[in-house]
Amino acid sequence: MDTLRGFVRAVWSTDPGVIDTAKTNQVWSKPDHVSQNYELRRLTTDFDRKGRRTDFFELYWADLMEGTQVKHVTAWLRLLLFRSPGQVPRQLQGLWWTIVVLTFAVPILFVAWKLGWLPVPGWMTALAGAAGTVIWLVAGGFLLNVAGDAARYLHVAPPNIARRRRVRDAGIRLLRRLHQSGDYDRIVLVGHSLGSVIGYDILTHLWPRYNTGHAGMVANPSPAPDPIELLAAKRDLPVAEYQAAQGDYASRLRQAGNRWLVTDFVTMGSPLAHASFLMARDDDEFRRKCVERELPACPPVLEDVDGQPRFCYPRQGTWLPNHAAVFAPTKWTNLFFPCRATIKGDVIGGPVSPMFGGGVQDIPLSTTIRGGLLTHTDYWNFPEGWTQEADAPSHIAALREALRLA
Numbered sequence: 001m002d003t004l005r006g007f008v009r010a011v012w013s014t015d016p017g018v019i020d021t022a023k024t025n026q027v028w029s030k031p032d033h034v035s036q037n038y039e040l041r042r043l044t045t046d047f048d049r050k051g052r053r054t055d056f057f058e059l060y061w062a063d064l065m066e067g068t069q070v071k072h073v074t075a076w077l078r079l080l081l082f083r084s085p086g087q088v089p090r091q092l093q094g095l096w097w098t099i100v101v102l103t104f105a106v107p108i109l110f111v112a113w114k115l116g117w118l119p120v121p122g123w124m125t126a127l128a129g130a131a132g133t134v135i136w137l138v139a140g141g142f143l144l145n146v147a148g149d150a151a152r153y154l155h156v157a158p159p160n161i162a163r164r165r166r167v168r169d170a171g172i173r174l175l176r177r178l179h180q181s182g183d184y185d186r187i188v189l190v191g192h193s194l195g196s197v198i199g200y201d202i203l204t205h206l207w208p209r210y211n212t213g214h215a216g217m218v219a220n221p222s223p224a225p226d227p228i229e230l231l232a233a234k235r236d237l238p239v240a241e242y243q244a245a246q247g248d249y250a251s252r253l254r255q256a257g258n259r260w261l262v263t264d265f266v267t268m269g270s271p272l273a274h275a276s277f278l279m280a281r282d283d284d285e286f287r288r289k290c291v292e293r294e295l296p297a298c299p300p301v302l303e304d305v306d307g308q309p310r311f312c313y314p315r316q317g318t319w320l321p322n323h324a325a326v327f328a329p330t331k332w333t334n335l336f337f338p339c340r341a342t343i344k345g346d347v348i349g350g351p352v353s354p355m356f357g358g359g360v361q362d363i364p365l366s367t368t369i370r371g372g373l374l375t376h377t378d379y380w381n382f383p384e385g386w387t388q389e390a391d392a393p394s395h396i397a398a399l400r401e402a403l404r405l406a
Helices: 002-013 070-081 090-114 122-154 158-181 194-209 227-232 239-255 271-278 283-291 394-403
Strands: 027-031 041-045 187-192 262-268 303-305 308-310 312-315 318-321 331-336 361-364
Touching: 002 027, 002 041, 002 394, 070 122, 090 271, 122 158, 122 194, 122 271, 158 187, 158 194, 187 194, 194 262, 194 271, 227 239, 227 308, 239 331, 239 361, 262 394, 271 283, 271 331, 331 394, 361 394
Parallel strands: 187 262, 262 331, 331 361
Antiparallel strands: 027 041, 303 308, 312 318
16 A cells, blocks of 8 residues: 555645645555455545545556466576567667676586686685675575566466466456446546556557447448547647547547446556567567557557548447557557666656557656656655655656546
């Protein structure tokens, strides 16, 4: 719950745009009957300035990744390392080359030392042994606790399939129960780092259960595309205009009886910026998966239907969005700290629109925390010494704007 509490503090408890600053308490911890995880609570807010309340839920999945071993991580790293350097995203090349060099150089140096080809003084051997032990303990903890989760989820190998399914099932159950509760008129799905990949997969598999669940957009189907389809067909897609059209399209779906409530998908520090490297063998395979509707794009991939660009198809006298059109009614906003020299900014995150389409609103951020170094976990953190009387840091303000709680 520490992550959720810090997030709520950033986007709610310290935001005068939504809270009544005269009140002493803004958030309460209540039982979470939705996730059915007794370790979790939901954080319920007081009424905001417009008389609305918000519930914050956390999808906790770390317990579903237990049992990760070094072999799981090395199997994933082998898959990533034995690639052509040209297939590695530019932002990851420094990290990739470092791992490649260490992977091959360390064993070679060790063998040379054991064979006597590399004479080393005794004190240096002892120092290297001590340093190696410390590095192994630190690196081993990182591999298992951080990279291990990514390896188990992103590497599509038989030992990982069951865990991938459990994580997705938990997310789909949570969102379905929120839909079915009748308590909410809007759901915002937020994902950070690997959580953004999990969130994307949840939307990918949940939307097909809702895309045909309404009476239709029109009583008599017309060959003319929907306005959002015409907009999506533009070569230079204006993102703000497209997101406005998404809101209008979502409203019309609701009026027609569709029960889809996810209005926004917000990602932070997302490895989806490197999707063709992490989710496919190369760019061509990634593009093919998008065209074949295996990976939803934003805007949805259009097809020629009687000479018109559409993501909808005719059925029983109406036009229905297809199973990969989740980003027709759902806006996608992606926040990232631009990366330079690997350690400046966030090496994991980056712009997502080059991968998934011009309908994604990519927002670059900046922060004074640690001088902007290694910012992957700072998307909802405040600089040291910040007080509520001061203006919100720019990266917090951007996060609040993306959620649109005000």
